[in-house]
Amino acid sequence: MEHLEDHERMDVWKTIEDALFNDQIDQFRAEFLDLHPYDQAKIFEEVEDDVRLQIYTYLSPEEVADVMEHIDYDEIEPFFTEMDPRFAAQVFAEMSTDDAVDILNELDKNKVASFLTIMDDDSAEEIKDLLHYEEKTAGSIMTTEFVVVKAGMTIREAMLHLRKEAPDAETIYYTYVIDEDKRLVGVISLRDLIISEEDWVISDVMSERVVSVSVGEDQEEIARMMRDYDFLALPVVDFQNHLLGIITVDDIMDVMEEEASDDYSKLAAISDVDGPDDRAFTSAKKRLPWLVILLFLGSLTASLIGRFEETLDQVAILAIFIPLIAGMAGNTGTQALAVAVRGIATGETYKQGKSKIVFREAGTGLITGISCGILIFLIVFIWQNNLYLGLLVGLSIMITLIVATLAGALVPLVMHRFNIDPAVASGPFITTINDLISILIYFGLATAFMSLLL
Amino acid sequence: MEHLEDHERMDVWKTIEDALFNDQIDQFRAEFLDLHPYDQAKIFEEVEDDVRLQIYTYLSPEEVADVMEHIDYDEIEPFFTEMDPRFAAQVFAEMSTDDAVDILNELDKNKVASFLTIMDDDSAEEIKDLLHYEEKTAGSIMTTEFVVVKAGMTIREAMLHLRKEAPDAETIYYTYVIDEDKRLVGVISLRDLIISEEDWVISDVMSERVVSVSVGEDQEEIARMMRDYDFLALPVVDFQNHLLGIITVDDIMDVMEEEASDDYSKLAAISDVDGPDDRAFTSAKKRLPWLVILLFLGSLTASLIGRFEETLDQVAILAIFIPLIAGMAGNTGTQALAVAVRGIATGETYKQGKSKIVFREAGTGLITGISCGILIFLIVFIWQNNLYLGLLVGLSIMITLIVATLAGALVPLVMHRFNIDPAVASGPFITTINDLISILIYFGLATAFMSLLL
Structure with missing residues (x-):
């Protein structure tokens, strides 16, 4: 199917909404979840508040998390405010940590604290760690959902591990290799993994020249590196080369757009050319x-x-x-x-x-x-x-x-x-x-x- | 290893160049090819002409092609002019077709014709096809090195096919599924392939909702779709939905940079803010x-x-x-x-x-x-x-x-x-x-x- 034009999207929605209004949960879920999360998000922005409240009850926190990741962060606050706080906390826990942090940064401090209290401890801990990083640095845009393997593993062991981690990882196309002290020592692409023999050892196949960025690096510099080197992801390390997170290309595209729009706005002496400018x-x-x-x-x-x-x-x-x-x-x-x-x-x-x-x-x-x-x-x-x-x-x-x-x-x-x-x-x-x-x-x-x- | 800062790059080169001057081919190749092609390209731009001529003789056309893909297209002409024409034609044949076409578009028509004549027929044919597309459309930025599988294949057959094609393909992270008439009918990510059982059939696992772009689509619109939908690649089709090529995210990052710089230049009333502006x-x-x-x-x-x-x-x-x-x-x-x-x-x-x-x-x-x-x-x-x-x-x-x-x-x-x-x-x-x-x-x-x- 072609991607949905703006006018098509609401036509598609018209064919789906009947199922919602007639309480046909399974049919609604099948049709709605078949759409790309970006289109789901655009529909969320268009429908009435009470329709959205009903949709939340039909979807899992994980499914709502996918939708939320595609809504403009400037406009996202009302969505989380209208959800049941417990449900909202679960949605945050299911999101990529980098996206969750970006959104929490837009909400007021009290609300953030209450979400973090309701959330399960592991997710809350991961998010709290990231909330500390300064805006527009590697730390603030990285995610902690990455796959690591040990240098001594065989390809077979690594692939098994990868298959298990795949559903939660932000990307599985690069796997990072760490030593006993969790220091970054290598990287192997999925491409290299699948063309290697199963009994080879990771350390023989991995590339030891890992390009990484330090956690305080400016996001504009990271975008430049990713463009120059054609990477799909970059590992983020601290000053002792411990692997802290990864930055993926989809987030970098947003950074590029943001920086370009920022420079353009300033050249025209206007605080922000984009964003909701209806009135x-x-x-x-x-x-x-x-x-x-x-x-x-x-x-x-x-x-x-x-x-x-x-x-x-x-x-x-x-x-x-x-x-x-x-x-x-x-x-x-x-x-x-x-x-x-x-x-x-x-x-x-x-x-x-x-x-x-x-x-x-x-x-x-x-x-x-x-x-x-x-x-x-x-x-x-x-x-x-x-x-x-x-x-x-x-x-x-x-x-x-x-x-x-x-x-x-x-x-x-x-x-x-x-x-x-x-x-x-x-x-x-x-x-x-x-x-x-x-x-x-x-x-x-x-x-x-x-x-x-x- | 960290990515190379500008000043580090020439220091690294100093440790490599001795091998070149002492005719130690193997050692030179080992050290030079261990660098990222982007850094190799930057070194190419810095060294003297006669050093470059010697490097060509030490590398294969494929290795030189990797370097050329990372040189600014505005500045690439002299490199291809100084190479032996036969060697240059081989380099073009080894490049991604989209990059080869971008570069050929910068050279004068006579030179292009002579390169295409020397080149092997298959590569020349692929390049000629792409040279026809209008600038800044999907056709002009797509590459024809993609992997396709048939809907009836099993996962095992598909993976075998993928392993074989991997070295030449621009990306293997999405595999496109075509029917008997070469029409695009589905897509499957490598992520889904590796978590599927080996005896499942592609048509059961693939997603039928393939987002594709038509060959005449404007590159700015494609960049927008890729950013909104977080894709790593997009298939390009003709009006009958035949798969013609793919556009990968690394090329789209260049498009975003180009378009942003273009708008910025025009707001400042200057024909091009970037580019070589030494004098x-x-x-x-x-x-x-x-x-x-x-x-x-x-x-x-x-x-x-x-x-x-x-x-x-x-x-x-x-x-x-x-x-x-x-x-x-x-x-x-x-x-x-x-x-x-x-x-x-x-x-x-x-x-x-x-x-x-x-x-x-x-x-x-x-x-x-x-x-x-x-x-x-x-x-x-x-x-x-x-x-x-x-x-x-x-x-x-x-x-x-x-x-x-x-x-x-x-x-x-x-x-x-x-x-x-x-x-x-x-x-x-x-x-x-x-x-x-x-x-x-x-x-x-x-x-x-x-x-x-x-």
Whole structure:
């Protein structure tokens, strides 16, 4: 079957819901559980509350756990609140620990504590361990449901062990090999397991070059490694190389999406471009803080121009080119900023070295500045038939582009140096800073050469 | 072993290169092939040309193919040009067909034709088939190295078949089930295979609800499905449901990175934020076209203000607020644009309906417009002690924010309607358009109420 389009999904649901309303438990279960958990989750989001309450009574905690893992974490709270707390605790216990932890992090502390109290001790312990890790680190996205074997086992023993563990493990496509002290010593893929002879020993077949990440590693760096090395899972270790958990590729795809969306949001000066944005009010709430900050920065620009009021009074035509010059400063600054932010994100910056980047941006600013400067000189000279005005605007654009390009590149580099996320220096922020700089250059030059313009 | 940091990699290489220079083939092969192909590729990019030529002679085409699959496709051409053409053709034949096709698409047509002529017929045929698919569709990113079994096989027969095919297949973690006409009828994961009894029949164990994509499907949509459904691979079918290929998760991670970087680049008005950007000249080449377009648009703004020269002459203080008003229009437009572009990319737009989005944006513009309008009215009124000037600037900001928010949302929606990639309406582009609108509103109001301002 094809995957379900949004409109198909509710049509499919219409064929299933009769069974629910007529109390035909077996038929409902057969039809509903035949759907992919992602589609089950989308149906959960669409139906009325009382329908959902009835569905819970028809499914096991394990089956509900599968559904919950596919609901947006931003929107999941009401689902767990409407369930019977005992049932909800069982659902958490059945989920992958990494998903359970992600969701519990969205709920309020009291609720989390009460769920953990009701839950069976083993599951509660595993979840509590993971709740301690800092957000966006390996520890916070890893799961503890992995399969390990001892280096001395035969392939036959390992396969038997794997078959037993398969239903609960997050992935069985990599099996990690540990020594007596639970230190990670090797890895073997299921591919290698099934093509090996049954009486071979693991230590002869495993790869000893296990790529692992430390538990405090940043999730963006892990995503980069997984993409570069084409792994389906990565083991997470502590500083003594003890195996703590694994990170699987499906979680990394979510990380990639989250990080990309995050950078994009910041470039557009908005707290979060995605997420539930149904009402104008929620959406205004995400944008207003930025707009207000930018309004105050804009007032600074206005007061700066105010200082040149005398110049403006004498040569009113100067005002015509303010948006052009400020706009070009903003545009070139945003370009340089985007390159620098991506360079830091992809690690290119370390490879090339910061001074090299600053030199390159200075060169880029010089080339674009001279080109645009000459172009606008010609436009203004021909249009206004005024040589000195043309020279003033051309020279201003040239200097502005050089300075603004450097500023766009330097601001994120400096922020990164002081451990501030460089993506916070959003497009509109750098644009407004560059507005200020460009106005200063333009009116400074105009005031200095006033006699030529009159 | 930990994965290799950039500086470690060349240290490791130093311990290996002696073997190469002393012609100790076996030792060199043992040490070099023990590295992950990604690290091998990075070493290839760093060493001198003559060192690489020697390495080729020590490795088999299959081993070189592994390395080539991990080199950036933008930078791969020189490697294939320096190899002996016969050897290069063998390397292509040994690569995954999807990677071979991606690389061949980067080379010039004549070279591609000559490689295909030298190559063995089977491989050439497979590659030629894939070269026809349009870029960024399922066909262009799928590989034809997949494992299929017949529905009537037993688990034992299937496992035997799998063991035989494993070395060449792109993934063996999903096995696809086809009928007599090669139509896709089911899928079975390796996980299910190994926990099944050996004498069970595939058709009893397989899942008949195979999620598949059609060969012309857009790669961004495929990435979304893979993320939502947590798949490691997806089968690609034609309109008669014949299995044509598979797409694996490692390729999808590259697609996600590419699409994210693409949207980000366009928001910053730059042709490509990533890629080899070592020299100021290359980097200026990517930015200048946008800057020149924006320079001409900016000249339009200038000529628009020029039409209000009389107003400006009478009330020079008006000029002070030009960058503030134009800047706010640009900022709010970029926010609305980013939300709309992401909404289209993630499919949220279809779900919510376009008219709902337009209404929401109008509401958002109203809320932000009124808030910022009142705020700036107070600032200007207190600062300049001029009620009418405060009202003028406040009212202008209010109307501007409403119109600019709507424009930011509408432009990508309209572009999408006409099948133009909405991300092309980059941040600076919408910013410049909104500059024009805001100037018109501001000076329009100022001219109309001139008598109050004097």
